[in-house]
Amino acid sequence: MARLIRTEKEVEGRFTEQWIVVEEDALDQWPAGPRTVVGQPTRRVDGVERATGAAVYTADVQLPGMLHAAVLRSPHARARLVRLDLDAVRAAPGVRAVIGPDDLDVLTSEPCYEGHGVAAVAADSFEAARAALELAAPEWEVLEPLLDPEEAVRRESLLAEPRRHDRGDFDRGLAAADVVVQAEYRTQTLLHNPLETHQSVCHWEGDTLVLYTSTQNIWGVRDEVADAFGLPHDGVRVICRFMGGGFGAKNDAGDYTLVAAELARRTGRPVRCALTRREENVVSGNRNATIQRLTAAARSDGTLTALGGEFVSALGWDGWLGPTAGPMQMLYACANVRTVEYGAKLNLPPMAAFRAPGFVEGTFGLECLLDELAARLELDPLELRRRNHADSDGTDDRPYTSKNLMECYRRAETHWERRHEVRARSEGPWKRGVGMASQIWYGGGGPPSYAWIRVGSDGRAVVVTAMQDIGTGTRTAMAQIAAEELGVPLEHVRVEIGDSARGPYSVISGGSSTTPSMGPAVRSAAADVKRQILEIAAQRFHLEERVLDLKGGNVVSADGGSWSLEEVTGLLEDAQILGKGARGPNPTGMRVMTFGAQVAEVAVDVETGEVRVERVAAIHDVGRIVNPLGASSQVEGGIIQAIGHALSEERLDDPATGLVLTQTLDAYKVPTIADVPEIVTELVDVPDEHLTNLGSKGLGEPPIIPTAAAIANAIRDATGADVRSLPITREELLHALEAAREQERRGAAAPA
Amino acid sequence: MNVRLTVNGEPHEAEVWEGESLLFALRERLGLPGSKNACEQGECGSCSVLLDDRLVCSCLVLAVQADGHDVVTVEGLAEDGRLHRVQEAFAATGAVQCGFCTPGFVVAAADLLEHNADPSDDEIREALSGNLCRCTGYAKIFDAVRLAASQ
Numbered sequence: 001m002a003r004l005i006r007t008e009k010e011v012e013g014r015f016t017e018q019w020i021v022v023e024e025d026a027l028d029q030w031p032a033g034p035r036t037v038v039g040q041p042t043r044r045v046d047g048v049e050r051a052t053g054a055a056v057y058t059a060d061v062q063l064p065g066m067l068h069a070a071v072l073r074s075p076h077a078r079a080r081l082v083r084l085d086l087d088a089v090r091a092a093p094g095v096r097a098v099i100g101p102d103d104l105d106v107l108t109s110e111p112c113y114e115g116h117g118v119a120a121v122a123a124d125s126f127e128a129a130r131a132a133l134e135l136a137a138p139e140w141e142v143l144e145p146l147l148d149p150e151e152a153v154r155r156e157s158l159l160a161e162p163r164r165h166d167r168g169d170f171d172r173g174l175a176a177a178d179v180v181v182q183a184e185y186r187t188q189t190l191l192h193n194p195l196e197t198h199q200s201v202c203h204w205e206g207d208t209l210v211l212y213t214s215t216q217n218i219w220g221v222r223d224e225v226a227d228a229f230g231l232p233h234d235g236v237r238v239i240c241r242f243m244g245g246g247f248g249a250k251n252d253a254g255d256y257t258l259v260a261a262e263l264a265r266r267t268g269r270p271v272r273c274a275l276t277r278r279e280e281n282v283v284s285g286n287r288n289a290t291i292q293r294l295t296a297a298a299r300s301d302g303t304l305t306a307l308g309g310e311f312v313s314a315l316g317w318d319g320w321l322g323p324t325a326g327p328m329q330m331l332y333a334c335a336n337v338r339t340v341e342y343g344a345k346l347n348l349p350p351m352a353a354f355r356a357p358g359f360v361e362g363t364f365g366l367e368c369l370l371d372e373l374a375a376r377l378e379l380d381p382l383e384l385r386r387r388n389h390a391d392s393d394g395t396d397d398r399p400y401t402s403k404n405l406m407e408c409y410r411r412a413e414t415h416w417e418r419r420h421e422v423r424a425r426s427e428g429p430w431k432r433g434v435g436m437a438s439q440i441w442y443g444g445g446g447p448p449s450y451a452w453i454r455v456g457s458d459g460r461a462v463v464v465t466a467m468q469d470i471g472t473g474t475r476t477a478m479a480q481i482a483a484e485e486l487g488v489p490l491e492h493v494r495v496e497i498g499d500s501a502r503g504p505y506s507v508i509s510g511g512s513s514t515t516p517s518m519g520p521a522v523r524s525a526a527a528d529v530k531r532q533i534l535e536i537a538a539q540r541f542h543l544e545e546r547v548l549d550l551k552g553g554n555v556v557s558a559d560g561g562s563w564s565l566e567e568v569t570g571l572l573e574d575a576q577i578l579g580k581g582a583r584g585p586n587p588t589g590m591r592v593m594t595f596g597a598q599v600a601e602v603a604v605d606v607e608t609g610e611v612r613v614e615r616v617a618a619i620h621d622v623g624r625i626v627n628p629l630g631a632s633s634q635v636e637g638g639i640i641q642a643i644g645h646a647l648s649e650e651r652l653d654d655p656a657t658g659l660v661l662t663q664t665l666d667a668y669k670v671p672t673i674a675d676v677p678e679i680v681t682e683l684v685d686v687p688d689e690h691l692t693n694l695g696s697k698g699l700g701e702p703p704i705i706p707t708a709a710a711i712a713n714a715i716r717d718a719t720g721a722d723v724r725s726l727p728i729t730r731e732e733l734l735h736a737l738e739a740a741r742e743q744e745r746r747g748a749a750a751p752a
Numbered sequence: 753m754n755v756r757l758t759v760n761g762e763p764h765e766a767e768v769w770e771g772e773s774l775l776f777a778l779r780e781r782l783g784l785p786g787s788k789n790a791c792e793q794g795e796c797g798s799c800s801v802l803l804d805d806r807l808v809c810s811c812l813v814l815a816v817q818a819d820g821h822d823v824v825t826v827e828g829l830a831e832d833g834r835l836h837r838v839q840e841a842f843a844a845t846g847a848v849q850c851g852f853c854t855p856g857f858v859v860a861a862a863d864l865l866e867h868n869a870d871p872s873d874d875e876i877r878e879a880l881s882g883n884l885c886r887c888t889g890y891a892k893i894f895d896a897v898r899l900a901a902s903q
């Protein structure tokens with residue numbers, strides 16, 4: 001019988017209570033360790049499609065009669081439209097429809113950030129659309145933008161109520177300390193820059209809007225667009241079979257989708273609206289900059305007595321306040337913690353989730369501060385972290401479903417011990433050093449998520465679910481889980497995803513939630529199919545079900561009998577065995593988190609300020625690993641993105657006008673293959689016994705979290721300089737080196 | 753303007769606008785969407801093709817410049833239904849994530865191995881530093897090129 005229960009849902013640190021229906025008893029988890037298919041390094045089931053150019057992305061969708069849209073975007077951070085000649089646009093060659101500020105909620109005559117949509121046109125070609133927009137000749141009254149986040153906090157221009165956390169007695173904790181360190185850290189605005197820009201193709205078939213889009217969230221886009229057009233939710237069909245990266249920026253429909261849908265409605269033709277790379281770098285979302293004023297206090301033995309922080313997030317015109325104080329509240333055992341977080345509303349483009357939003361920024365500050373504390377205490381940084389290990393969630397004392405951070409630290413030792421040898425390799429201006437940092441993050445996933453599996457007379461299985469693959473290899477992981485449970489070879493399982501009209505609801509591909517949410521549903525559906533197959537076989541061969549099993553594509557009996565699966569399913573001719581599975585709830589009263597530690601080795605040229613990351617060892621605890629090959633790929637990808645965050649990436653805004661100066665990939669420096677260090681990945685791979693029938697957590701986000709702090713700590717180890725602001729450009733590093741020398745001079749001059 | 757060119761060994765003819773890129777002509781006129789458009793100004797390498805055996809960003813070549821020339825795209829690397837060893841190596845080593853940059857990498861890596869059968873790591877870094885990938889962290893792309901070189 002279906003049971004209705006109340007459960008807690010978490011996405012990227014945002015919790016809501018919701019009802020779910022649990023229909024089935026949970027399956028027992030598989031024993032720990034690699035299995036026949038699950039836990040084996042597995043190449044992607046769709047790798048060849050991608051490597052041959054055969055995979056069809058939204059960018060490749062071509063529909064007969066398709067028009068191309070272009071959007072007129074505000075060239076000012078804050079302005080009021082005085083005049084706009086849409087009639088001239090309408091009269092331009094090739095133009096089929098034009099919409100302005102009065103026609104769609106996402107278009108405005110009073111833009112509040114650069115790139116805010118004002119008008120849009122659909123034409124026979126993108127060039128014709130762009131040329132037509134040139135004729136709009138907008139006249140603007142330019143207004144003073146608010147750009148400084150500290151000023152915004154003073155003026156109470158905020159996107160959310162200030163978020164406060166106060167536990168224990170912070171002031172008493174400070175008074176009880178032998179050492180107190182305080183520092184201000186800053187992180188920069190970062191851009192996602194997926195290779196496929198944000199885009200949609202919209203097409204009305206009668207009352208149904210068929211929408212091809214590059215998205216991480218098929219079902220969220222369906223609901224958002226249906227609500228915007230007053231349609232029933234299934235009046236919008238969202239299709240995304242392949243998509244070219246998102247990293248959190250493709251969680252919503254976006255103005256381009258709504259523009260394409262409206263222009264398609266008006267013209268009766270399919271319309272593509274695709275952001276250019278420049279638009280991508282202005283309006284598609286960003287990781288917001290932060291200012292963090294932090295305090296850590298400890299007794300001489302390293303026991304933390306107080307942690308405190310004031311966090312200002314420069315969110316831009318819209319967005320949400322990420323959990324920047326989360327690491328300070330959760331990473332270490334500390335009774336006295338006081339944090340306040342402000343989300344500044346500014347005349348800058350809106351933020352969007354970006355791979356562990358909040359925790360990436362907050363971990364940089366906290367983990368650098370902890371090393372500054374270790375230096376003052378003359379304690380080994382790894383030992384300091386061990387001494388303050390949190391056995392439960394400090395915010396509400398909930399026990400963790402599983403936590404193997406101590407095991408991560410144990411495995412980190414080998415890499416940490418290299419620091420003596422690494423430092424010894426310093427020569428001339430090149431100084432070498434080693435640094436580390438820890439990681440905590442969510443990633444437990446949750447309900448609802450569903451899968452269907454059908455098995456035909458040929459004994460082949462098809463997993464059907466309307467999930468998307470943002471490139472993490474979800475088709476492969478789901479095929480592995482189904483093959484494992486069904487006891488069939490991986491090649492006998494197909495996975496059909498990416499279409500809201502052809503499969504049940506699946507979770508957003510965000511918050512490291514895809515595998516922990518969808519995996520258990522797929523296993524559950526496979527178990528349903530397996531049960532039916534064994535029931536059929538038992539009757540066909542006059543055996544008891546309990547002596548039967550599925551192995552290697554055969555139905556086998558305890559007494560040594562074996563029949564190929566096709567012998568059983570073949571009986572049914574055109575009939576199909578249909579299974580369904582749902583993601584069960586997370587355990588109540590417990591906290592599901594991921595953990596890890598990274599050790600970075602750097603070389604720093606103290607004359608030029610150049611930093612080279614030479615090696616990163618990453619040890620992460622995310623429960624059972626489904627595909628070790630895909631998992632190490634996630635770790636490597638996270639680390640190289642984090643190296644970009646640490647050293648080279650920064651969206652620069654003109655401080656006077658609020659205009660984005662880095663709109664292209666030669667100005668916004670993402671790492672290239674030339675920047676790749678040696679990366680060593682170790683995964684603890686112990687199933688979380690309290691979490692689902694799979695015991696897996698997500699791994700998309702954890703690896704990007706500790707890297708920047710580990711690099712900064714390695715730079716301190718190499719040079720003695722405290723780098724407290726990202727990115728660590730040469731200029732930044734030379735300033736930090738000068739400050740360190742100044743401090744040393746003052747220290748030497750002071751009386752003993 | 754009318755252009756005639758050979759693409760993946762087949763003669764093609766297309767009516768193009770003077771300012772149109774080779775990338776646009778391949779994708780929109782010749783039905784070859786494997787080469788990807790990610791930056792449209794030569795910064796990312798996703799549109800890499802071979803023009804008379806020379807590696808180019810097809811977004812930086814005008815379609816009319818390819819008139820009378822020979823073009824090989826990612827769709828033309830496989831021969832007789834057999835994957836090019838670089839494609840096979842990318843799939844085998846897990847060098848593919850979202851895959852949007854992959855066609856460009858595959859063409860660039862195939863070009864590297866054509867001219868340098870056994871490249872050093874530094875030569876791989878140099879040869880592929882014009883191709884951007886935002887997902888993989890490049891480590892498995894190294895693995896793929898080394899594997900393909902060994903075959």
